Structures are given as C-alpha cells and as structure tokens.
Amino acid sequence: MAFGATHLSLALSLMALIVLAKADFNEKVEPINNIMEQNSEMLTQEFCILGAVGSVVAEAIRRERRMGASLIRLFFHDCFVDGCDAGILLNDIPGRFQGEKSSPPNDNSVRGYEVIDQAKQRIKTTCPGAAVSCADILALAARDSVAMLGGIPYPVRLGRRDARTANFTGALTQLPAPFDDLNVQLTKFRAKGMSAREMVALAGAHTVGFARCVTMCDDRNINPARKSTLNCGCPVSNNNTNLAPLDLTTPQFFDKFYFEDLIKNRGLLFSDQVLMGSSATADVVRTYNSNPVLFLREFNAAMTKMGDLPPSRGAQLEIRDVCSRVNGNSIADM
Numbered sequence: 001m002a003f004g005a006t007h008l009s010l011a012l013s014l015m016a017l018i019v020l021a022k023a024d025f026n027e028k029v030e031p032i033n034n035i036m037e038q039n040s041e042m043l044t045q046e047f048c049i050l051g052a053v054g055s056v057v058a059e060a061i062r063r064e065r066r067m068g069a070s071l072i073r074l075f076f077h078d079c080f081v082d083g084c085d086a087g088i089l090l091n092d093i094p095g096r097f098q099g100e101k102s103s104p105p106n107d108n109s110v111r112g113y114e115v116i117d118q119a120k121q122r123i124k125t126t127c128p129g130a131a132v133s134c135a136d137i138l139a140l141a142a143r144d145s146v147a148m149l150g151g152i153p154y155p156v157r158l159g160r161r162d163a164r165t166a167n168f169t170g171a172l173t174q175l176p177a178p179f180d181d182l183n184v185q186l187t188k189f190r191a192k193g194m195s196a197r198e199m200v201a202l203a204g205a206h207t208v209g210f211a212r213c214v215t216m217c218d219d220r221n222i223n224p225a226r227k228s229t230l231n232c233g234c235p236v237s238n239n240n241t242n243l244a245p246l247d248l249t250t251p252q253f254f255d256k257f258y259f260e261d262l263i264k265n266r267g268l269l270f271s272d273q274v275l276m277g278s279s280a281t282a283d284v285v286r287t288y289n290s291n292p293v294l295f296l297r298e299f300n301a302a303m304t305k306m307g308d309l310p311p312s313r314g315a316q317l318e319i320r321d322v323c324s325r326v327n328g329n330s331i332a333d334m
C-alpha cells in the first residue's frame with residue numbers, strides 16, 4: 001500500500017512536473033515566437049534598405065561611373081569631421097548656419113549629395129516604416145560603390161544617427177589637405193585612431209576618381225612629376241570643370257594601380273606621392289602593390305573602422321527625415 005502510494009505520488013509529481021514544464025514551455029515559447037517575428041521583420045526591413053540603397057547607387061554608377069568614387073569620398077569627408085554623423089549633408093542656412101558642406105575642402109568639390117537624397121526617398125517609398133539614418137545611407141553607399149567599382153563587398157553595421165549640426169571649421173582642420181606632408185597626414189589620421197598602415201590603405205581609395213584642374217593647377221597640391229600628364233591648361237578659372245585622374249592607369253576601377261603609380265612616382269597629389277617618403281609608409285605601398293587582395297581586405301577593414309568613428313560627445317542626434325536639413329525645421333529653413 002505504502003509502495004502503491006509512493007508510486008502514485010511519484011506519478012502525480014511527474015504529471016505535475018510535465019504540466020508545469022508545459023506551462024513554462026508555453027510561457028517561454030510565446031516570447032521566443034515574438035522575438036523571432038520581430039527579428040524576421042527587422043531582417044526584412046534591413047534587406048529592403050540594403051536593396052533600396054544598392055539599386056540607387058547602381059543606377060547612379062551606370063549613369064556616371066565617377067559617382068562611385070565621389071560617394072566613397074563623401075563618406076570619408078563625413079566620418080573624418082566629428083564622426084559619421086551625416087553632418088556633411090546639412091545645407092547652410094544663410095545668415096544663421098554655416099556647415100561642412102560649404103567649408104573649403106568640400107565646397108564645389110565633394111559630390112553625390114543627390115544620390116543620398118534619392119536613396120533616402122527610395123527607402124521611404126519601398127520600405128515603409130524603416131528608420132534609417134542618413135549616416136547609415138552614406139556608409140552603405142560607400143560600400144556599394146567600392147564593390148561595384150571592383151573592390152570586395154564588406155558588411156556594414158547599421159545604427160548610426162544624424163547630428164543636428166555640422167562643423168564648418170572642423171572640416172578645415174580635421175580633413176587632410178593635398179599639400180599636407182607625411183607628418184601632418186599621419187597626425188590627422190592618428191587623431192582618428194588610424195595607424196600609418198590604415199592611412200595608406202584608406203589612401204588607396206585614390207585608385208578611383210578625379211581631381212579638378214583648379215586643385216591641380218595650384219603647385220602646392222601636385223606631385224611635380226605629374227604636371228606633364230595634366231590636361232588642364234593651367235592656370236584655370238574657378239569654374240573650369242576639367243579633371244585629372246588620380247590613378248593614371250585605371251581611374252575607373254577599384255584596384256591596386258594607385259600603389260603602382262606611387263612606386264613609379266606617378267601619384268597625382270603631393271599628399272599621395274609623399275607616402276613614398278618614409279619606409280613606414282613606402283613598405284606598405286609596396287606590399288599592397290604586390291598583394292592586391294591584401295590591399296582590398298585591409299581597405300575594407302579600415303573603412304569599417306572609419307565607419308565606427310562616433311559623433312562628438314554630447315552631440316544631439318536624430319534620424320533625419322530629409323538628409324539636407326535637421327528635423328522639425330520651419331519651411332524657411334529649407
């Protein structure tokens with residue numbers, strides 16, 4: 001009897017355990033289902049965003065291949081001034097606000113703003129409800145450009161936020177200039193946490209794109225050995241639109257020929273050619289020239305690191321509705 005009772009209580013205990021476990025299981029399963037649903041929704045949104053940006057960038061590059069280079073530079077000029085906060089995209093408001101866009105290193109030089117606006121618009125129409133910052137769109141557009149011009153695609157982390165202001169003088173002081181010697185360049189990159197090797201990898205972006213004749217006709221900015229290759233007719237007026245390729249061999253392709261140019265003393269900018277001026281950087285140039293895949297991999301790693309440069313401490317951040325202005329502005333500010 002006692003034995004039977006023991007068995008019964010054991011059986012009951014087991015049943016209770018099973019019921020409890022089932023209840024517990026149900027409680028656990030519900031949230032897991034919710035999380036999975038939320039995650040799959042987030043994934044769908046992210047795919048949608050990636051597709052929207054990718055298609056706009058592909059169309060832009062199909063229209064004009066140089067635009068890929070311009071988008072890579074746009075991202076660099078955003079991230080190097082107070083972090084990747086889309087500050088460069090903000091329009092000036094005459095008499096009230098002067099931002100990065102009109103600062104001398106960017107003014108009439110940096111391009112691609114309209115492609116970022118188109119991408120923002122396409123996300124709005126094709127991925128309703130998706131909250132993506134203009135800073136994230138810049139990062140995606142740069143990555144897509146690298147891949148579409150012949151580099152290797154790399155993953156881009158999302159979640160950046162847009163600043164409510166921009167730094168006119170920061171663009172002047174934080175960005176490297178074409179007349180900067182090696183030490184000045186190293187100091188500016190070190191200030192952003194970049195080593196000499198990462199600096200050389202990033203400078204490899206000059207494997208694509210062009211400089212304006214107006215930049216190249218200033219003797220301080222050019223490698224004297226490239227003067228004879230210019231098709232500029234210097235001196236030129238400020239509105240001259242002629243261009244000089246940064247990489248003399250394959251300016252349309254993201255490859256290693258920029259480094260070969262440097263080895264042959266055919267870098268375009270003064271700041272390009274001085275990379276051969278110290279063994280610390282010249283050795284990296286030679287390594288990338290002889291191992292192009294290593295260059296592409298290290299370029300991607302450095303771009304990813306640059307893409308993580310945080311906005312200034314205490315900066316007010318948001319997800320802008322229109323990339324060229326902060327949210328909640330009056331019509332007069334447009």
Ligand code: HEM
Nearest residue numbers: 069070073076109176177178202205209210211212215271
């Ligand atoms: C190391 C210091 C650097 C200096 C001094 C420098 C300077 C310049 C200058 C002066 C131009 C031509 C601008 C014009 O004539 O309007 C240019 C173009 C360009 N830069 Fe740099 N740059 C540097 C680093 C970088 C980095 C790190 C990237 C990207 C990761 C980059 C990407 C580009 C691209 C792609 C172009 C061609 C843009 C186009 O065709 O629209 N540069 N750069």
